Amino acid sequence: MTTVAVIGCTHAGTFATTAILQEHPDWDVHVFERNGTVSFLSCGIALWAGDHVSDPKKMFYSSPEKLEEAGAHMHMNTNVTNVDIDKKTVEYEDIATGDASTLQFDKLVVTTGSRPVVPPIPGIKSPHVQQCKNWGDAVRIKERMAGAKSAIVIGAGYIGAELAEQFSLAGIDTTLIDGLDRVLANNFDKPITDQVEAKFREHGVELALGQKVVSFHDNDDNTVTVITESGEYTAQFAILAMGFRPNTDLVRGQVDMLPNGAIKVNKYMQASVPDVYAAGDSATVFYNPTGQQDYIPLATNAVRQGLLVGANIEKPTREYMGTQATSAVQLYDLSLAASGLTEAGAERRGLSVNSTELVEDYRPAFMMSTAPVTSILTWDPETREVKGGQFCSEADISGAANVISMAIQAHFTIDQLANVDFLFQPNFDQPVYYVGAVAMKACAE
Template sequence: MTTVAIVGCTHAGVFAATSILREHPDWQVHVFERNATVSFLSCGIALWVGDHVSDPKKMFYSSPAELERAGATMHMRTNVTNVDVAKKTVEFEDLESGDTSTLPFDKLVVTTGSLPVVPPIPGIDSGHVQLCKNWDNAVELKERAADAKSVVVVGAGYIGAELAEQFSLIGTKVTLVDALDRVLANNFDKPITDQVEQRYRDHGVELALGEKVTAFRDNEDGTVTVVTDAGEHTADFAVLAIGFRPNTDLVRGQVMTLPNGAIIVDEFMRSSEPDVFAAGDAATVLYNPTGKPDYIPLATNAVRQGLLVGQNIEEPTRKYMGTQAASAVQVYDLSLAASGLTQGGADRRGMDIRSVELTEDYRPAFMESTAPVTSILTWDPEDRTVKGAQFCSTVDISGAANVVSLAIQSKYTVDMLANVDFLFQPNFDQPVYYVGAVAMKAAQA
């Protein structure tokens, strides 16, 4: 009887457990999770803060009971204290009873996810500084949102951007702080982030960009002051949302990792050690726009990698196709979507790529209403392969990112993308769909 130990059970862990049991229903699959819940969709936290969630219980798509019915042995509220890869043992402690035990395993699956980046800044341990990652954080944020008159959000990536928007919509005074000089700077280029920043200003959000936080200071009146290298911002509380790091200390030094600790996996989700697999935020992904391993913590990556663990855990059978990190976000009335490399992302990686921008209405002028779409396409000037795209409009343009994601994965050139047979119907688009139009502009550049 093969025994599998799965450490961590959010997205990658849930899908690894179900896929292993589907492929091997007679195996013993032990799932270890520190929290009392599994499968929490943390991407819904900001929406819950803004009262846009029908039922917070629906922010979970699975449960310990459901995994038990599938055949897993669940160890909830259990902390894994030690993993010995060479001896193939997992030591763990029941957080309720304090009991400790050891489980020998044949296969180990590391799906421990990620942890919020919490730099050693003076005062960061203040009770007025809130994280935004798990269910407990979500509950606390929702409770604070009911009474707080002001908040400082530190970090203008996806999480911080959404929180700032939702807080402002419920009447909370918001200051959005980031060390970079633009909001969503790692996700979109300036022609799009300029539009987003104007929306924040229109809704009264104070943008403190290009400011590095140096300290948090509690005040006698119960507020907190966020000190930066350019000034101070005081509010009822602060939210720290500056990114994530792999939660892989349990196996650090026992398997090969990137410098940040992400476990390097091959195309079959195997680590550098036999019988040790990893998936999700704890692992690397193959980033197709560069062709190299990268660290991109996204639920979509975690789900696909988790599924592959079950298909490959006995014999390598199905290869990982890689990721383009396609994603989208809604900020006020703006829909933003992207896939692959931005010009800024390529510049940070020292890559030579080209980009072109196009703004045009998404459907014909004779329609009673239409709206402009900003499209940005990036490509390799040598082989002309598509490397990425970004889209922004007040209409839903999210599907365009999926189109480009497929183009990148299929190694389309800009010339090929410009000649794809896209539909035309006045309710939906122009005679030349804006994805094709921006590709045509790139092909002629």
């Protein structure tokens, strides 16, 4: 019988375990998870904090019991202390009792995920400062919000922006701090982030952008002061939302990794050592807009990679199609969605792209209501291939990012995208759908 050790069970681990047992119900699959829950949808933390979730139990789409019913041996609240890939052993201990054991495995699946970036800043371990990652963090955030009058969010990516939005809507005086000079700077270009920043200011959020945090100071009145290079901000609590890095110390030095610790995997989710697989936030992804390995921690990537572990764990069978890092977020009454490279993202990677912007209403003026859409298309000036798209509107434009995702994956040129057969119906769009319209504008440039 083949014995499999799966370390970590959020998205990649849950789907890998399920897929392995579907393909090989007679295998001996052991799952190690340091928490008491699996499959937590952390992307819903801000929504729950703002009372937009019907039942927090529904933020878990699986459970240890379900995985056990599927045939897995679940080691919950268990800390893996050592992995020896050469000897094929996993050493682990029960967190509550300290009891230690060793498992001999035939195949190893590393789905240890990521951990929050927590820089060694003086005072960062203050009891008034916390992270936003797992279920325990979510519970603490919800508890802190009750009766709170002020809060600071550090990090203006998706998580930080959503938290700042929900705090402000709850009547909490909110400050949003980021070292970059724009909110969502890694997700959208300036024509869109300008609109988001205007919404934050409209709702009373103080934006402290382009400011690096240098220290934290606890005050006698049960508050914390966040000190940046150019200012000081005081509140009852602060949330760290500064990004994530791979949580792969257990196998460091035993498999090939990127400098940040992401395990390099091939198109079958295999690491550089036989019988070792990795998926999700602990692993690299193949980023189709650049044709290169990259690190992009997204639940969607984790799910697809986890499924591929199950398909390929016996023998290479199904290739990874790569990712465009397609994503979306709702902030106040703005819907934002993107796929592929932004102009700033291309610049960070040393690539040259052209960028075309179009602003027009999403449906005809004769309708009783409509709303403008900002569309930004990035494309290769030499090959004319589509490399990315961004959209922002008070209308729901989320589907446009999926259109761009498929265009990138299929290596569409802007000329092909401009001639796609998109529907027209006045309830939904203009005679020329805004995705096709921005592609047409790009072709004319």
